[in-house]
Amino acid sequence: MNRISLSLGLSLLLGCSGAPETSSAESMPVLDGEASVKPGINERFLAEDLDVDAFVKRFELESREVFERRDEILDACRLDPGERVADVGAGTGLFTRMFAKAVGPEGQVFAVEIAPKFLDHIQRSAARLKLRNISGVLCAENDVKLAPESVDLAFVCDTYHHFEYPKATLASIRRALRPGGRLVVVDFERIPGVSTEWVLGHVRAGKAVVREEIEAAGFRCLAEPDVGLKENYLLEFGLR
Numbered sequence: 001m002n003r004i005s006l007s008l009g010l011s012l013l014l015g016c017s018g019a020p021e022t023s024s025a026e027s028m029p030v031l032d033g034e035a036s037v038k039p040g041i042n043e044r045f046l047a048e049d050l051d052v053d054a055f056v057k058r059f060e061l062e063s064r065e066v067f068e069r070r071d072e073i074l075d076a077c078r079l080d081p082g083e084r085v086a087d088v089g090a091g092t093g094l095f096t097r098m099f100a101k102a103v104g105p106e107g108q109v110f111a112v113e114i115a116p117k118f119l120d121h122i123q124r125s126a127a128r129l130k131l132r133n134i135s136g137v138l139c140a141e142n143d144v145k146l147a148p149e150s151v152d153l154a155f156v157c158d159t160y161h162h163f164e165y166p167k168a169t170l171a172s173i174r175r176a177l178r179p180g181g182r183l184v185v186v187d188f189e190r191i192p193g194v195s196t197e198w199v200l201g202h203v204r205a206g207k208a209v210v211r212e213e214i215e216a217a218g219f220r221c222l223a224e225p226d227v228g229l230k231e232n233y234l235l236e237f238g239l240r
């Protein structure tokens with residue numbers, strides 16, 4: 001059993017909480033006391049018939065701004081060889097693979113996902129590319145399931161607005177960061193009157209609210225580097 005399947009197996013055995021309870025009063029999923037902030041947003045990723053190839057075509061193409069700017073985003077993460085990175089909401093593994101090359105064989109990348117089919121895909125592509133420093137972690141919707149103080153950087157691209165339980169998820173990210181560790185969040189600008197109808201409907205909160213939520217979870221904003229994004233922003237946080 002290689003490291004990815006071992007880690008997946010362990011996560012399956014030890015990891016995920018069960019399905020959320022539903023609050024009868026509001027018909028709102030509630031997990032460990034926290035109500036979902038966007039019920040159903042991850043349904044398509046969790047579907048058994050998830051078409052991974054369709055998402056590769058959707059996530060890994062030049063007309064997607066974060067793909068077009070992927071090298072600048074990687075540079076803004078300021079990774080050193082040997083570091084440990086968690087790509088939280090790794091999706092098809094676009095950034096996971098870039099991080100794996102950046103941290104090198106002495107480093108480690110955890111591809112953290114709620115969607116088992118994306119993790120299968122990441123496992124297969126890592127094996128094909130001989131990127132042996134990638135481990136898949138099947139996490140819970142409210143817990144990244146990483147060991148305490150185990151990573152130097154947590155990276156959350158186009159995924160913060162998919163967190164149904166941001167308070168608990170952020171607390172689990174905070175626990176996973178080593179002292180001096182950082183959190184980088186890339187997400188959509190959401191500006192009424194400017195952003196598209198799709199963004200306004202799909203993305204529940206704009207940059208100011210996201211920043212407030214993350215700061216309230218025990219982080220401080222360190223920087224907002226200009227990486228040439230227009231539809232998205234990049235915020236870097238440290239621990240408070």
Ligand SMILES: C[S@@+](CC[C@H](N)C(=O)[O-])C[C@H]1O[C@@H](n2cnc3c(N)ncnc32)[C@H](O)[C@@H]1O
Pocket residue numbers: 042045046059066088089090091092093094095112113114115118139140141142143144156157158159162163164169
């Ligand atoms: C829009 S995709 C972004 C994928 C990748 N980060 C990228 O930018 O190409 C969002 C991903 O977040 C995952 N996701 C949603 N909620 C999550 C959570 N609480 N913890 C970890 N992953 C989550 C989804 O399964 C999905 O793969």
